Amino acid sequence: MHIRCNKKQWFMLHYKIPFTQFMMGGGFPIPKIHAIYDKNSTYYLPGVAALSNEIAVIEYLTNQAVYPLFIKPDDGMLGEGASGVQGYDKQSRELIYINGDREPLDSFAHKIDQQPKTILFQALLRPGKILASICGQAISSLRVTTGRTAKGIEIISACWRIPVGKNMTDNFCHGVSGNLLGGIDIETGRVTQVYGRKDSKISLVTCHPDSGYLFEGFIIPNWERIVETLMLAGRTMIGLNLQNWDVALTDQGPIITEINVFGDMDVHQYANRQGFRSSKLEEVLAYSYRSYLSELSWITRKITPFLKKFDSLR
Secondary structure, X not given: OHHHHEOHHHHHHHOHHHHHHHHHHHOOOOOXXXXXXXXXXXXXXXXXXXXXXXXXXXXXXXXXXXXXXXXXXXXXXXXXXXXEEEEXXXXXXXXXXXXXXXXXXXHHHXXXXXXXXXXXXXEOOOOOHHHHHHHOOOOOEEEEEEEEEOOEEEEEEEEXXXXXXXOOOOOOHXXXXXXXXXXXXXXXXXXXXXXXXXXXXXEEOOEXXXXXXXXXXXXXXXXXXXXXXXXXXXXXXXXEOEEEEEEEEEEOEEEEEEEEOOOOOHHHHHHHOOOOOOHHHHHHHHHHHHHHHHOOOHHHHHHHHHHHHHOOOO
């Protein structure tokens, strides 16, 4: 579906630094990047510290960093390698994570230097009062899939990712993370139901296991503003007709954290308890089909109309 709807030249926006630059150009709300770790010194952003080795990481986190920070890989998925750092204890030389865990700074810097990924050091986002009372200090976010049709950008589906326990990210990971997923009525922003994994099964959850907050009737804060922001941002993505946005719910309002060029559909299906296929998705596929066909080779273009008859999504 994503290959049909999205032009390959735009797949670079899967990476967070090009995406940040693109969003900055449009003036959209995004997390502020303080530093970038990259062994090859490939990336440059004005006013952003460039770190290229273990010693530079230690120096930055000891003397220059503005805490709290959120640290994550440029191409990270499913929350892998992401962590929130509350501060640095100079006496013990340890990083203090937002969930209370600690790690020696030398160990952290060495771990970063031993892998090939580019690492971002961002300002840590904070939840608003309502969400903090429900989920604690970890940020919860929305996955909102939008699509371009002949009528313009429309929301196809949305869900709420809810952190639980000491998790520093809200990724669901088929429920094994312990986090929860809430379905959303896209017309009103009301949470329809919440699900989590219990005894190897996805089951209905009525209240948050940490705070005891009852989910029934909860409406996503600033839903109208979120819709308006994504309609505007979606229009700028002229090469992406099927867009999967992550939007953090913060004390500063909704902030766009990334776009997923290839977005998992399972989160929508777990949360909303129905297949992702819909009449709106069909409109997006139909709108994209002519452009998709024009970029194929001559032989593939001749064969594709016959294969189209067997496409289960049409």
